[in-house]
Amino acid sequence: MKQQLEQLLLAALRGLPAGTLPEPPDPAAISVERTRDPKHGDFATNVALRLAKPARRNPRELAQAILAALPPNELVARTEVAGAGFINFFLTADAYSQELARVHALGDRYGRSDLGKGQRVMLEFVSANPTGPLHVGHGRQAAYGATLANLLNAVGYSVSREYYINDAGRQMDILAVSTWLRYLEQGGEKLPFPANGYRGDYVFPIAAQLRTKVGAEFHRPATAVLANLPEDAPAGDKEIYIDALIERARELIGTDGFRRVLEVALERMLADIREDLEQFGVSFDRWYSERALGDSGAIDRALERLKTQGRLYEKDGATWFRATQFGDEKDRVVVRENGVKTYFASDIAYHLEKRERSFERLIDVLGADHHGYVARVRAGLEAMGEPGDSLEVNLVQFVSLFRGGEKVPMGKREAQFVTLRELRDEVGNDACRFFYLMRSHDQPLDFDLELAKSRTNENPVYYIQYAHARVSSVMKMLDARGFEFDREEGLANAALLGGEHEQAVLNSLARYPEALELAATNRAPHALVHYLRELANTFHTYYNAEQFIVADPKLRNARLALVEAVQQVIRNGLTLLGVSSPESM
């Protein structure tokens, strides 16, 4: 509807007498908006206000001229010039009847568009280090990323979802040594656990699995493990201590043995993360390993590319990238003094590699604490000759859990208490996805566990689902009363849907494609949540005001066609959000 109106308006502007406008109209600058007040019609535009100045005309006068040039059409019943120079459009009842028919004809596809024109988008999200289970913050990123992928897909982008596995760095060595120490404990050794190790309970089953795999092969006495190690925190440095411990492990069980421990831990963690996300309804097209990236030589190639462009220099034994030349606040190390490439080096290599796989747009969903690093990755891309604006980063703010008004403590140490899995188990997937998505991602989220769990009217999840279930209930009752629903007859009599509430429902329905487009282009799933709430609200109001199952078959079928369309649109929307659409509640 909106698009059709914009086309009409553009035609009108082009049809104005020569010399009215200083320059030909820019299609992108023409916007038609839904009105807030029905008195102002269905849609309104401010073009006359915007063009009044350059055209050196009175806005209302210009608005009249534009209306005079509006091509004849079946969409607009009448128009008016209002206020300072707004043009209001009142649509025909037929325009809404046609939209209703479109919902039924398109079904699951209603609302979809080709706005993205098939542009290839790489959406990277979650990408949590496989050193522990996902926590509630990752859950928000998962829900956001998965829904954003659905939204972009729905408006015509070709989206690829990717999880980047940081399986190459020192943190993996720390996980491996933590696993090995628990394994030794389970083998009867008494050892202190390092301050900087992974202390979570999830390490115990990994250690147990290691034992079923290798038996006592990697068992070493505690005395050998602990001999001549530096002091751990608090007296000593926990970083130095853990590095020495890793080195000791390699000495005692061999580099190869250590790698095998690491493999067991990595595989187990990845399997856990994967299963967690799958159960949450979040899937990826590819799990991309940082190690595989390094093995493929991609990192070396990226560094080579920077070098030939003259963007690298040596200082203090390390290799630096001139990020400051590309807007970053300081230069960045890519190869450390000890010869190890930094995480940043593999990260820009990964982003370059995405571009080489011919993705036009790269979207990263990251935790808010990663914002400092957007500028440097973009700098890296630009230095390698890629457009900086091909990378878009959406930062997801933190999640705070509340239980009965009390904030649940979630320091880095205690974070393991509140995993995504625990949250899902407690409140259920639907409430979980819904609560994650109902607030803007760039707003910190207060997640109220009691509210999410409550089966009362305080819980907003049910409000939308209930509207869906109510329609199913109506259809069941129809059957029980011995009626049959004749959709064709209903659509043919859509003109009977002239009541105030019916108009409101038709209006809400027709807004779905616009809501979808808005949510996708603004990367704002919460906009869809708000739309669905409004749609459910107009439906519930209608439900309370009118009987659908009436004696007159024409009116009955028309009303049923209307509420069935509501159900369809709610289902389409909830599906994009990853929330189920129950038939009964």
Place this chain on the structure above:
RNA sequence: GCGCCCGUAGCUCAGCUGGAUAGAGCACCGGCCUUCUAAGCCGGUGGUCGUGGGUUCGAGUCCCGCCGGGCGCGCCA
């Protein structure tokens, strides 16, 4: 200190990229079940949009200063 995000009803938040009288939910008060699910509907109470300037026909929205909150500023990942 520098950078990013933010400040809207008692609470939690929307506000469609600058439009017409600032909106929801919860909470609170009052109504609606012999009628398709009351997890619902209707009405009411509640606002100097943190603050001071600026830009213009028009600012919650854009720019600058200040106040307050969150996060980030490693040869860690």
